[in-house]
Amino acid sequence: MxxxxxxxxxxxxxxxxxxxxxxxxxxxxxxxxxxxAQFGERRVPENLRAxxxxxxxxxxxxxxxxxxxxxxxxxxxxxxxxxxxxxxxDLFREALPRSATLAGMAIALQAVIAIPLGIxxxxxxxxxxxxxxxxxxxVALAIPVFVLGLVAQTTIGLQLGWLPISYxxxxxxxVLPAVVLAVTSTxxxxxxxxxxxxxxxxxxxxxxxxxxxxxxSRTFRVHALRNALIPVVTVLAIDLGALLGGAIVTEQIFNIxxxxxxxxxxxxxxxxxxxxxxxxxxxxxxxIVNLVVDMLxxxxxxRIRYD
Amino acid sequence: MTDAFDPSSRPGIALAASSAExxxxxxxxxxxxxxxxxxxxLFWVSLTLIxxxxxxxxxxxxxxxxxxxxxxxxxxxxKLTDTRLGPSFSEHWYGTDVQGCDYxxxxxxxxxxxxxxxxxxxxxxxxxxxLLGGLAGYYGGFLDSIxxxxxxxxxxxxxxxxxIIVLSALTTSDGRQTWHVTVAIGSLGWPAVxxxxxxxxxxxxxxxxxxxxxxxxxxxxxxxxxxxxxxAVAPTLVYATISMGAVISVEATLSYLGIGLxxxxxxxxxxxxxxxxxxxxxxxxxxxxxxxxxxxxxxxVLMGEQLREAFDPRFR
Numbered sequence: 037m038x039x040x041x042x043x044x045x046x047x048x049x050x051x052x053x054x055x056x057x058x059x060x061x062x063x064x065x066x067x068x069x070x071x072x073a074q075f076g077e078r079r080v081p082e083n084l085r086a087x088x089x090x091x092x093x094x095x096x097x098x099x100x101x102x103x104x105x106x107x108x109x110x111x112x113x114x115x116x117x118x119x120x121x122x123x124x125x126d127l128f129r130e131a132l133p134r135s136a137t138l139a140g141m142a143i144a145l146q147a148v149i150a151i152p153l154g155i156x157x158x159x160x161x162x163x164x165x166x167x168x169x170x171x172x173x174x175v176a177l178a179i180p181v182f183v184l185g186l187v188a189q190t191t192i193g194l195q196l197g198w199l200p201i202s203y204x205x206x207x208x209x210x211v212l213p214a215v216v217l218a219v220t221s222t223x224x225x226x227x228x229x230x231x232x233x234x235x236x237x238x239x240x241x242x243x244x245x246x247x248x249x250x251x252x253s254r255t256f257r258v259h260a261l262r263n264a265l266i267p268v269v270t271v272l273a274i275d276l277g278a279l280l281g282g283a284i285v286t287e288q289i290f291n292i293x294x295x296x297x298x299x300x301x302x303x304x305x306x307x308x309x310x311x312x313x314x315x316x317x318x319x320x321x322x323x324i325v326n327l328v329v330d331m332l333x334x335x336x337x338x339r340i341r342y343d
Numbered sequence: 344m345t346d347a348f349d350p351s352s353r354p355g356i357a358l359a360a361s362s363a364e365x366x367x368x369x370x371x372x373x374x375x376x377x378x379x380x381x382x383x384x385l386f387w388v389s390l391t392l393i394x395x396x397x398x399x400x401x402x403x404x405x406x407x408x409x410x411x412x413x414x415x416x417x418x419x420x421x422k423l424t425d426t427r428l429g430p431s432f433s434e435h436w437y438g439t440d441v442q443g444c445d446y447x448x449x450x451x452x453x454x455x456x457x458x459x460x461x462x463x464x465x466x467x468x469x470x471x472x473x474l475l476g477g478l479a480g481y482y483g484g485f486l487d488s489i490x491x492x493x494x495x496x497x498x499x500x501x502x503x504x505x506x507i508i509v510l511s512a513l514t515t516s517d518g519r520q521t522w523h524v525t526v527a528i529g530s531l532g533w534p535a536v537x538x539x540x541x542x543x544x545x546x547x548x549x550x551x552x553x554x555x556x557x558x559x560x561x562x563x564x565x566x567x568x569x570x571x572x573x574x575a576v577a578p579t580l581v582y583a584t585i586s587m588g589a590v591i592s593v594e595a596t597l598s599y600l601g602i603g604l605x606x607x608x609x610x611x612x613x614x615x616x617x618x619x620x621x622x623x624x625x626x627x628x629x630x631x632x633x634x635x636x637x638x639x640x641x642x643x644v645l646m647g648e649q650l651r652e653a654f655d656p657r658f659r
Contacts, residue, residue, distance in 0.1 A: 055496035065512040178641040180592045182599045183633050186619050194623060284503050285596060299504060300600070303511055311508065315500060322499040 037334060044330060048323050053106075059315045060102050063308055070094065070118055073306035092118060092309065105312070114313035119305055124313035127298060135294035137207070138286070139279030141214035142221070147272055150222045154229020154268070155261070161234060173223035185216045185289040202291040213290040217283050221275050228271060232264040239263075266336050270329050277325025372577075376653040386649040392642035399454040407448045430627050438627045440617070449609055450631050456610040457639065460525050461590040467529025469583045472536020473576070477567050479537065480544030491541070494534035503596070505531045510602050519605050524597060528590055539582055543575040550574075577654040581647050588643030595636055611636045 071080055071088045080088075089095040093104055108115060114124040153169065160166045193201035193212060200209040236242065237260060245255045284296035291297075295314060302310035380386045399406055430438040430446075437446035479490040497505070509527040510519070547553065548571060556570050597603030598612025599619065606613065611632040618628035 050492050051495045051499065054493055055499045058493075058496060059500065059508070062508055062512050066508075067512070067514065174641065174644070175637065178588070178592070178637045178644060179633075180596050180599075180636065182596055182619075183615065183629070183636075186615075186629065190623050278501060284501075284507075285600065288600065300507070303507055303602075315504060315508070318501060318504060319496075319499040322501075 037331075040334060041327075041331060044327055048327065052319065052323060055319045056106065056109075056316050057102060059319070060105070060312060061098065063312050063315070064098060064101075066306070066308070068306060070306055070308045074119055088118070109316055114317060115309045117302075117307055118309050119307045124310060127310070127313075128295075128317065131293060131295045131298050132280070134203075134292055135283070135287070135296065136280055137210055138214055138217065138283065138292060138294060139276055141210055142217040142279060142283075143272055143276045145214060145218040146222045146225055146275065149218070150225035151229055151265075151268065153222075153226040155233060157226065157230040158233035158237075161230075166230075169226070173227055176219050176223040179219075181216065181220060181283075182285045182289060184219055185213070185286055188212055188216050189289060203293065209290070210292070213283075213286045213292060216289075217279070217286050225268060225271055225275075229264065229268050232267050233260060236260050236264045263337075266333065269336070270333060273325060273329045273332065277321055277329075280321055280325075376650075379653040380649060383649055383652075385645055389642045389645040389649065392638055393646060396454050396458060396639045396642065399451055400458040401455075403451050403455065406451045430631075437631045440614075440628060446627065446631060449614060450611070450635050452609045453611045453614060453632065453635065454639070456521060456604060456608055457591050457594060457612075457636075460521065460528070460594045460604075461587045461643075463522075463525045464528040464532065464590045464594075465583050465586050467526065468532035468586060469536055469579060471529075471533035473540050473572070473579060475533065476537040476540030477544055477571065480541040481548060481563070481567055481571065487541075490537060494537045497531065497534040502531060502593070506593070506597060507600075507602055510597070519602075521604055521608065524594060524603050528593055528597075532586060532590075536579055536582060540575065540579050543578055544571055547571050547575045578651075581651040581654060583647075584650055585644050585647030588640040588647070591636065591640045591643070 070092075071085055071094065074080075074088075093101050096104070105115065112125075114128070116123045117127070157166045157169045189201045189212070192198050199212045200206065201212070203209050242255060242259055245259045246252075250259075280295075283294075284300055286292070287294045287297040288300060295317075299311060299314045301307075302314065430436060437450060440446055440449065475490050475494075479487040506527050509530060510523060513519075513523040513527060553566060553570050556566050561570070594603060594610070595612030595615060598610055599616045601616065603612055604610050614632040615629065615636075618632070621628055
């Protein structure tokens with residue numbers, strides 16, 4: 037297990053550098069001068085331009101900028117905003133808890149609804165409830181999140197007035213966005229739960245469990261459900277990782293100043309260092325979550341042995 | 344039933360018949376798939392929807408009349424005094440928008456740009472994916488490592504963030520054009536196709552007829568295009584169909600965020616963006632484009648699922 041862990045970590049290193057280098061190049065390709073952007077229509081004074089260039093290395097060749105930046109990143113310093121000179125780490129300290137609260141609530145909803153729904157669908161396979169749920173989840177999948185957000189905001193938020201329609205620092209203002217965020221992924225997860233449960237149902241070890249005289253409920257709980265949960269738990273973990281990076285659309289609609297909100301604002305303000313910082317953070321988060329998921333997989337499923 | 348990637352299921356080669364009556368009736372992989380598909384009602388539903396939306400995109404004059412004329416170049420019958428009328432059976436079926444333009448005509452014309460972006464973005468995705476996935480799967484080794492690790496890298500960045508960054512990089516001072524959005528969406532989707540196509544190529548290249556072709560002296564190019572491609576493309580085709588549906592939705596999301604299509608284009612995403620702060624009083628501005636968007640997206644996703652079941656031997 038430990039050797040597998042080490043091997044996976046070593047595999048991550050090239051992926052990390054390839055991705056961050058790609059991001060770095062593309063962000064530098066964004067047309068327009070990031071220093072000029074800080075001065076709007078006014079001309080940039082020569083001495084200030086020199087100061088900016090010295091501080092952010094904008095005049096160095098691209099590869100050198102990349103290595104200087106990576107040096108900082110490896111000491112957990114993501115740089116600072118060109119616009120406000122605020123350290124990006126500070127920005128994370130503020131924005132990350134908000135995105136994490138939203139993500140946590142959405143994933144909790146997703147798990148609580150999708151797992152029982154998937155089980156119910158599998159148990160009523162091809163009957164009315166199953167068919168109805170398949171159609172409903174499919175439609176839920178096809179609705180774009182922003183439409184869902186807008187509709188929820190107008191109906192539940194404005195017309196019924198049950199929940200706040202934008203962020204006011206209270207936990208309550210996270211509820212509506214979390215529900216909106218959870219709808220699509222709940223549909224995916226419920227369908228996955230149904231499929232894996234049906235696939236597990238055909239496995240030999242279930243027949244063995246029944247043959248040795250276990251009750252139907254014990255066969256289901258201990259043998260079928262546990263095995264079918266493995267891919268579902270994986271999906272939940274990956275979703276959580278993705279949501280930590282902020283839900284761009286949902287945070288925008290409900291005005292939650294989380295990570296997704298910050299990156300859209302940085303793009304509007306041409307704040308290249310923030311765009312880079314957040315992207316690099318997102319890549320790291322993704323790689324770490326995937327590593328954890330792989331280890332979880334190896335631990336949950338004794339048939340998977342990698343070394 | 345035969346395995347989907349079994350060489351004997353290639354077109355033209357007779358399959359070992361399961362019953363005596365089948366002898367002499369050559370059955371092909373694609374023929375089998377058709378036999379399964381035509382019995383499914385969901386296949387016919389999604390096909391009908393796709394035909395409706397495709398004709399709407401190519402020949403909007405079939406659905407909207409009168410067509411654009413010199414008096415009314417946009418074809419939207421705009422009359423500023425008619426702003427935000429509700430839907431009615433007599434004149435404006437879907438009501439009018441803020442400028443007093445007929446909403447039914449707009450929603451219909453919107454099909455063209457949505458489907459064009461979806462089609463070309465998917466073509467870019469699938470083209471790049473098949474090219475790179477084929478090379479990676481066929482040659483393996485160092486080339487495979489480079490391609491696969493780069494694909495992994497693309498997965499590491501959330502799709503929307505990637506699209507926003509690529510779009511900002513593509514946008515020049517002349518503003519954004521439709522092809523910018525197409526390229527941005529297309530250039531981010533290929534890693535999934537690489538993974539999928541690479542894994543099918545790995546399976547197919549082991550098969551005897553590929554070995555035979557190689558023994559006969561066929562070039563790598565010929566083996567990849569004539570022998571491997573036709574037998575490995577089915578899962579990618581399924582993915583491409585589902586991806587068409589997904590792209591329709593992604594394009595609308597980007598347009599809603601204000602970083603998608605140019606603001607003067609007639610597209611469901613742009614319509615929804617304009618409707619977003621008028622939902623409370625003029626709900627029809629939201630419901631009609633949303634309905635079309637969901638129907639179009641769902642049609643392709645459903646079609647993809649039906650194709651998957653028809654192509655995948657495990658469902659037969």
